[in-house]
Amino acid sequence: MAKATSKTSNLTPKKVADSKTVMTELIMPNDTNPMSHLMGGYLMRWMDIVSAICAGKHCESHVVTAAVDHISFQNPIYLGDVITLEASVTRAFNTSVEIYVEVFANNIKGQQPRRCNHAYFTFVALDDKKKNPVQVPPVLPLSNEEQQLFDSAARRRELRLILSGRIKPKDATLLRQFFTDL
Numbered sequence: 001m002a003k004a005t006s007k008t009s010n011l012t013p014k015k016v017a018d019s020k021t022v023m024t025e026l027i028m029p030n031d032t033n034p035m036s037h038l039m040g041g042y043l044m045r046w047m048d049i050v051s052a053i054c055a056g057k058h059c060e061s062h063v064v065t066a067a068v069d070h071i072s073f074q075n076p077i078y079l080g081d082v083i084t085l086e087a088s089v090t091r092a093f094n095t096s097v098e099i100y101v102e103v104f105a106n107n108i109k110g111q112q113p114r115r116c117n118h119a120y121f122t123f124v125a126l127d128d129k130k131k132n133p134v135q136v137p138p139v140l141p142l143s144n145e146e147q148q149l150f151d152s153a154a155r156r157r158e159l160r161l162i163l164s165g166r167i168k169p170k171d172a173t174l175l176r177q178f179f180t181d182l
Contacts, residue, residue: 011135011136011137011138012137013137013138013139013140014058014089014137014138014139014140015140015142016088016089016090016139016140016141016142016146017142018057018058019054019055019057019058019088019089020054020086020087020088021050021051021053021054021057021086021087021088022050022084022085022086022087023046023049023050023053023084023085023087024082024083024084024085025046025082025083025085026080026081026082026108027077027078027079027080027081027082027083028079029079031079032078032079036078036079037076037077037078037079038076038077038078038079038081038083040071040073043073043077043083043103043117044068044071046083046085047071047085047087047101047103047117047119047121048065048068048121050085050086050087050101051065051087051099051101051121051123052065052121052123053087054087054088054089054099054101055089055097055099055121055123055125056123058089058092058097058136058137058139059092059097059123059125059134059136059137060137061125061126061127061128061134061136062125062126062128062130063097063123063124063125063126064123064124064126065121065122065123066096066122066123066124067121067122067160067164068119068120068121068122069119069120069121069122069156069159069160070119070120071117071118071119072117072118072119073116073117074115074116074117074118075105075114075115075116075117076116077103077105077116078105080107080108081105081106081107081108082105082106082107082108082110083103083104083105083116084103084104084105085101085102085103086101086102086103086104087099087100087101087121088100088101088146088149089139090120090139090146090149090150090152090153091139091149091150091153091154091157092136092137092138092139093136093157094135094136095124095125095133095134095135095136096122096123096124096125096133096136097122097123097125097136097139098120098121098122098153098156098157099120099121099122099123100118100119100120100149101118101119101120101121102115102117102118103115103116103117103118104116120156122157122160154174155174155175158172158173158174158175159175162175
């Protein structure tokens with residue numbers, strides 16, 4: 001498969017599996033709301049942590065969160081559930097990397113498994129002084145799923161740039177067709 005290429009990087013491409021990160025948490029009483037459901041803020045924090053670890057491993061540098069796209073809350077997570085957060089790099093740009101994180105839950109016995117949440121996080125890699133962005137290694141997708149996430153990452157990035165005001169919709173190249181007034 002491996003059709004992904006980098007425009008500017010002289011760094012060696014890295015496989016998605018090289019930085020995949022998995023984190024597990026047990027939902028305790030202090031993590032829940034009055035309905036005994038996991039509080040969304042705690043989940044977002046854990047998603048940010050697992051994504052940052054994944055990004056740091058891929059970039060081999062310190063990273064900072066630059067954006068979070070569409071955290072979905074599909075299924076509740078209950079007191080006593082065990083959650084597994086899985087983070088994988090989807091694509092690297094010049095100094096940033098996009099990470100896809102999924103959250104799965106099951107009871108303490110490992111039963112009733114379900115996918116509960118997912119989101120895309122973007123991180124910027126920093127130099128050793130933690131001041132300036134640095135170039136990141138390209139991603140080498142090997143499976144069809146990795147290639148699909150890689151290909152669609154450019155569109156998600158362009159949408160992030162439009163929504164943040166960094167580019168105008170009329171300057172979009174990948175999403176321009178979705179803006180009818182241009």
